Amino acid sequence: MASSLKALLIDDMAVERMVASAMLRKFHCEITMAKNGKEAVDMFLEGNEFDIVVVCDKDMPIMTGPEAVEKIRAMGATGVKIVGVSADDNAMEAFMSAGADDFVPKPVRPEILGPIIQDVINRKSN
Template structure:
C-alpha cells in the first residue's frame, strides 16, 4: 500500500484529499506547511509526495528542491494556476508531475500510480547464476552454454522468480503471475512446475542451487 505525503496548507483541500486517497487504498500522511512537510518526509519515507506550490514559510518549489537533493522520491506539484510559469518552475525544481486545483482524488490517484510505475526499478534484461543464463529480451534460457527447452509455463515461472532474486514468492503470488486466474487456489500446479523446472535447470535437482523451497511460504530464486 503506497504511503502518500500531502503537503497542503488549506485544511479543506488537505482533509478532502486525505479522505479520498485513503478510500482509494493509500496510506496518507499530511503536513500543513513546507517545514512540517520536510520533517514528515524524513520521518515517514513516503513513496510519493503531493506538494502544494503556495505554502507558508518555505514554498513548494524550495521544498521540492530539498526533497530532490535528499533522494529520488517522486513529487507531484499542486498548483492553483494552470499557466506555464508554475509548471515550468515546478519541473525545474525537480517535480515529476503536476495537477491543477481543484483536485479530484481519482485523478490524483491515477497520477500517483503513474509516477510510481515510472519510478519502479525495471527488471534486468539478463540474469546469470550457477551456469544458468536468462535472456529476457530474446526469451532464451541456457545452461552451461546449451539452450534449455522450456514450456511457456515453465518459462513464465522462471521469469517471475528470477525477476526478484532473493525474494520469497508465495504459491498464490506465483499462481497469479503465471497461470490464468481460473487456477487460483490450486498450489499443486506451482509445486509440479517447480519440480519440472528443477529437472531442466539444476545440475542436481535434489540439491537445487537456484530454485529453493521456503517451507510454509513458497519459493525463492538465487544461489544459497
C-alpha cells in the same frame, strides 16, 4: 496484496488536505499530513520514507511547495514520486524545475490524480 503506498500530503489549507486525502484513501494510501514545506522536509530529515508526495500548493507559509520539492530531492530522495498541485498559472513550471515528477492543476480531479497514484502502485508492486 501489495502494501499500501505511503503518501505525504502537503497543504496549508485543511479543506484542500481533506479533498486530496479522500482521493488518496481511495487507493488505500497511508497518509501523513504536513501543513507546509518545512514540515514535509523535516519528515524526510527524520528518516521517514514515502512513495508519493503530493504538494498541494505553490505558495505556503514558511516554505513554498517548489522549495520543499527542491530540498527533498537534494536530500537524495530520488525514488519518491512528487506531484505538484496548484491553481497558479506559473506553478507547473516552478514545480517541474524544482524536481517534481508531475503536475496537477487545481481543482484536483480524480481522473488526473488517479492514474498518477496508480502508476506509483504499479511500480511499487513490480
